[in-house]
Amino acid sequence: MKYVPAPLDTYYRGITVHADRAIVWRWLCQMRVAPYSYDWVDNFGRTSPRKLTLGADNLAIGQRILVLFEVVGFERDHHITVQVRPGLRWFWGNTCCTFRVADSDEAEGCRLRMIMTVHDRPSRFAKSTGLYQVRKYLFPWVELVMVHKQFRTFKKLAEKMASEGPSEEAGNARIDRSR
Structure with missing residues (x-):
């Protein structure tokens, strides 16, 4: 992978x-605004917005996203x-995620x-303290649960928006301007 040197582990979700x-x-x-998984765990108990936030789609290289990334x-x-x-990276490793939206074989919709x-090469500190072993074996399971919830939330919100009818930028009336 372009951003992560070998040796590496790769996980897929869809x-x-x-x-x-x-x-x-x-x-x-x-x-960029919130994690959209289990808010009580990774958003300090605040509910991720259920409306689009104005300007959140103005991405730029180097912007913070999902706290760690x-x-x-x-x-x-x-x-x-x-x-x-x-x-x-001393604890999380050099982790990279690509979230891809692709056309689906189904008549309507897409695949997320x-x-x-x-x-998969630990820092000396992580290796000497045992933190590497914790991350190595716990991380894939925690990530599976969190991303599964995040994807179900995005699915629900996107499908609700799609059912409300087409509009520019998914409907300015539904964009949260308070953030």
Whole structure:
């Protein structure tokens, strides 16, 4: 992978969403605002917004996203690639995720996919303290649960928006301007 050197572990997640690719991508951009998984765990108990936040889709390389990550690449309506911020790699490793929205074989909708690549060489500190073993064996299971919830939330919100009818930027009336 371009951002993560070998040796590495790779994890895949995906879900079919019955909504236009542009709507799903727009909800992915909301990760700049909130995590959309289990808010009581990774959003300090605050509920992730159920309306789009104005400007959240104005992505730029280096922007913070999902607390631990920064944007390293994106293409509107197609993908967002994020990487663990350098100062946090001592524990999380050099982890990179690509969230991709692709056309589906089904008549309506798209596929939301995530490919997570984790550099599997621990820092000396993580290895000497045992933190590496904790991350190595616990992380894939925690990530599975959190991303599964996140994807179901995006699916629900995008499908609801799609059922309300087409509009520019998924409907300005539904954009949360308070953030």
